[in-house]
Amino acid sequence: MTTARKLTMAQAIAEAIGQEMERDPKVFVMGEDIARYGGIFGATGGLLDRFGPERIMDTPISESAFIGTATGAAAEGMRPIVELMFADFFGVCMDQIYNHLAKNTYMSDANVRLPVVLMTAIGGGYGDAAQHSQCLYGLFAHVPGLKVVVPSNAYDAKGLMIQAIRDDNPVMYFFHKGIMGLPWMAYYEGSTTEVPQEAYTIPFGQARVAREGADVTIVALSQMVQKALVAAAELEKEGIRAEVVDLRTLVPLDTDAVLRSVTKTGRLLIADEDYLNFGVTGEIAAQVAERLDRMVLKSPVRRLGVPGVPIPYSRPLEQAVIPQVQDIADACRAMIGANLAKAA
Amino acid sequence: MEPTPERMMWMYENMLLIREYEETMAKVYLEGKLPPNIQKGLAFDIGSGPVPGEMHLAAGQEPVAVGVCAHLRKEDTVVGTHRPHHFAIAKGVPLDRMTAEIFGKSDGLSRGKGGHMHLFDPEHKFSCSGIVGASMPPACGAALAAKKLGKDWVAVAFFGEGAANQGTFHESLNLAGLWKLPVIFVCEDNKWAISVDKDHSTAVRSDADRAGAYGLPGISVGRNDALDVYSAAGEAVERARRGGGATLIEVKTDRYMGHFQGDAEVYRPKGEVGELRKNDPIPGLAGTLRARGLLDAAKDQALRARVHAQVTRAFEFARQSAYPQPREALEHVFA
Numbered sequence: 057m058t059t060a061r062k063l064t065m066a067q068a069i070a071e072a073i074g075q076e077m078e079r080d081p082k083v084f085v086m087g088e089d090i091a092r093y094g095g096i097f098g099a100t101g102g103l104l105d106r107f108g109p110e111r112i113m114d115t116p117i118s119e120s121a122f123i124g125t126a127t128g129a130a131a132e133g134m135r136p137i138v139e140l141m142f143a144d145f146f147g148v149c150m151d152q153i154y155n156h157l158a159k160n161t162y163m164s165d166a167n168v169r170l171p172v173v174l175m176t177a178i179g180g181g182y183g184d185a186a187q188h189s190q191c192l193y194g195l196f197a198h199v200p201g202l203k204v205v206v207p208s209n210a211y212d213a214k215g216l217m218i219q220a221i222r223d224d225n226p227v228m229y230f231f232h233k234g235i236m237g238l239p240w241m242a243y244y245e246g247s248t249t250e251v252p253q254e255a256y257t258i259p260f261g262q263a264r265v266a267r268e269g270a271d272v273t274i275v276a277l278s279q280m281v282q283k284a285l286v287a288a289a290e291l292e293k294e295g296i297r298a299e300v301v302d303l304r305t306l307v308p309l310d311t312d313a314v315l316r317s318v319t320k321t322g323r324l325l326i327a328d329e330d331y332l333n334f335g336v337t338g339e340i341a342a343q344v345a346e347r348l349d350r351m352v353l354k355s356p357v358r359r360l361g362v363p364g365v366p367i368p369y370s371r372p373l374e375q376a377v378i379p380q381v382q383d384i385a386d387a388c389r390a391m392i393g394a395n396l397a398k399a400a
Numbered sequence: 401m402e403p404t405p406e407r408m409m410w411m412y413e414n415m416l417l418i419r420e421y422e423e424t425m426a427k428v429y430l431e432g433k434l435p436p437n438i439q440k441g442l443a444f445d446i447g448s449g450p451v452p453g454e455m456h457l458a459a460g461q462e463p464v465a466v467g468v469c470a471h472l473r474k475e476d477t478v479v480g481t482h483r484p485h486h487f488a489i490a491k492g493v494p495l496d497r498m499t500a501e502i503f504g505k506s507d508g509l510s511r512g513k514g515g516h517m518h519l520f521d522p523e524h525k526f527s528c529s530g531i532v533g534a535s536m537p538p539a540c541g542a543a544l545a546a547k548k549l550g551k552d553w554v555a556v557a558f559f560g561e562g563a564a565n566q567g568t569f570h571e572s573l574n575l576a577g578l579w580k581l582p583v584i585f586v587c588e589d590n591k592w593a594i595s596v597d598k599d600h601s602t603a604v605r606s607d608a609d610r611a612g613a614y615g616l617p618g619i620s621v622g623r624n625d626a627l628d629v630y631s632a633a634g635e636a637v638e639r640a641r642r643g644g645g646a647t648l649i650e651v652k653t654d655r656y657m658g659h660f661q662g663d664a665e666v667y668r669p670k671g672e673v674g675e676l677r678k679n680d681p682i683p684g685l686a687g688t689l690r691a692r693g694l695l696d697a698a699k700d701q702a703l704r705a706r707v708h709a710q711v712t713r714a715f716e717f718a719r720q721s722a723y724p725q726p727r728e729a730l731e732h733v734f735a
Binding site for chain 1: 531
């Protein structure tokens with residue numbers, strides 16, 4: 057029998073890891089402050105007490121070393137989970153991630169398997185400035201060889217984490233700080249959901265229609281899904297029915313789900329917290345543009361993302377560059393009013 | 401190396417100033433972050449109030465900043481850490497503009513774009529970074545520039561003992577050793593890298609021992625004492641200025657507050673901070689100054705009143721300053 061209770065996303069992630077550790081002795085966790093502290097964002101809360109320091113390992117501040125160690129241990133058949141405290145910190149260890157973890161499988165003609173989960177915190181909105189507020193999943197999705205997971209709520213977070221641990225490939229798992237349900241940071245409460253006690257998986261590459269609607273499609277991921285849902289509820293009062301598509305994973309990308317929704321609504325807004333230029337929003341727009349022979353758009357595609365600037369510290373500046381609920385709602389309203397140029 | 405009475409008094413006053421600043425910041429930081437004016441169910445909201453985001457304070461670590469910076473001139477470079485206020489103050493960064501920056505205001509050093517972990521004051525040749533281990537390479541760069549320009553300027557990289565396990569530490573020490581750069585690497589060993597203590601992070605007891613691997617002298621300062629730091633730093637700065645190359649100094653210092661404000665410090669043994677505070681370096685130095693006839697109760701009172709007024713003014717300045725306009729967010733990605 058299934059028993060569900062409400063969990064925060066942090067609790068759901070920790071529960072997923074704990075259940076997989078019980079099932080498979082090869083699973084272990086490494087990272088900074090993940091043992092005694094339980095992870096700065098709570099993703100490993102309570103695991104040290106259950107599994108001890110041999111399997112829940114605090115590391116020195118040596119990301120190149122411990123992420124490379126995960127790659128090496130995985131090649132020997134272990135199933136490491138490593139935490140990079142903030143995605144922003146990839147700079148000190150990117151070579152181990154993108155030249156090795158991401159490429160060794162391909163370079164070995166898949167004779168080397170690397171079942172590594174690299175989980176990391178993303179997102180701004182709380183005044184942590186340029187080096188602690190980025191999303192950057194687009195950058196990792198750009199590099200071939202990494203599966204990219206971006207959950208928006210606790211239910212998905214658990215199922216996607218278990219799927220990630222059981223996957224024989226490197227998976228980057230991005231949790232947004234503003235949906236983790238931490239007692240010290242404001243968060244979108246829609247991210248705290250019913251979560252079954254039992255272990256379950258959610259296959260990668262299956263987007264979820266988080267809200268149905270017929271007038272405009274909002275494609276979103278991570279915290280932006282929660283913002284889009286708030287915006288959609290606001291729009292409904294004005295008679296605008298927005299459909300919210302939660303991508304859940306970027307690699308693999310569920311292009312079909314996007315196309316299905318856009319075919320239905322004829323309008324596409326992509327709402328993202330990553331950098332706007334050369335990233336996720338452009339990729340989704342391109343996927344749709346390449347299939348305009350199969351659908352009719354009622355308005356040009358719109359994109360929301362962080363314009364080409366680092367995340368500023370000062371609150372009014374930060375709020376201006378990170379897309380907000382209001383920006384999503386305004387963009388939808390504008391699209392409903394917009395017309396396509398008539399073909400000459 | 402013995403400081404002049406003036407230098408000693410400068411160090412003392414700056415330690416008072418740093419402590420007053422950090423304790424004031426700790427209080428102001430909490431404004432707007434506690435129930436009931438935050439999201440229901442939260443104990444604390446890091447993103448609200450006049451000073452949002454992480455806040456790393458350096459109460460207890462004053463001797464490192466003043467003992468080193470007492471030897472520096474305006475044209476010497478200092479690169480600090482994510483816990484930067486004590487270094488900035490000791491290097492002479494104006495308190496009012498620094499505070500306005502931490503409030504995210506338009507009179508801030510960077511008009512609010514940088515914030516607490518990213519203070520830039522090129523005039524006083526100070527900068528810092530929120531990335532652990534990021535201070536050493538740019539300090540090497542400043543030292544290289546001084547060499548190329550034919551100046552006797554030096555550069556100082558401050559970092560924590562946790563950062564000594566980053567690649568940048570080892571790469572920079574080697575580079576500085578190889579190129580005989582006028583740089584001083586100063587490791588603040590406060591034992592704690594957030595929740596991980598040095599015994600669980602580092603294979604050697606003293607980071608000063610690592611200097612030998614790169615052909616550099618390593619000095620370990622075993623007490624959290626401004627005069628001891630002053631002495632070690634004096635030797636290092638003098639060596640750098642006369643072309644003798646780099647030095648690594650490790651200082652055993654104490655972190656009185658959490659890694660960040662709001663850190664419940666569940667990892668820290670109960671009573672540890674109380675024990676550490678028994679060796680507070682400020683009364684320690686005051687005792688020395690009194691013994692030498694440089695300080696009495698009245699003078700101490702006057703100094704404390706002066707730093708209190710300075711800090712009060714800086715926070716008032718920051719509060720009065722306006723927020724930048726949202727459109728300014730798009731400016732200055734490029735010079």
